[in-house]
Amino acid sequence: MSNALKVKKPTELRENLFETLEQVSAGKTFLIHHKSGNTIIQSEIEYRETLDQIETLKAINQGLQDYLDGKTQPHQKVTEHFKAYAKKRKE
Numbered sequence: 414m415s416n417a418l419k420v421k422k423p424t425e426l427r428e429n430l431f432e433t434l435e436q437v438s439a440g441k442t443f444l445i446h447h448k449s450g451n452t453i454i455q456s457e458i459e460y461r462e463t464l465d466q467i468e469t470l471k472a473i474n475q476g477l478q479d480y481l482d483g484k485t486q487p488h489q490k491v492t493e494h495f496k497a498y499a500k501k502r503k504e
Contacts, residue, residue, distance in 0.1 A: 418453070423445060426443075
């Protein structure tokens with residue numbers, strides 16, 4: 414993921430749109446301040462990486478919640494289950 418956000422005003426963005434898009438494609442991320450709200454401009458790759466990180470964090474959180482809810486099995490029990498399954502598949 415890119416380093417710090419570069420801040421631009423809408424007028425700067427308008428004046429340098431193509432240059433800004435080239436910088437975004439190269440990995441820079443911009444924060445555009447506007448009176449109606451702020452906008453982030455980032456590359457598709459950065460966006461997809463952010464989505465992947467969110468999904469990973471959700472999975473970690475779900476695993477933690479499952480552990481706290483007692484929905485887990487000890488490693489030894491899982492190992493025994495898979496060994497039994499593998500033995501059964503060979504027969």
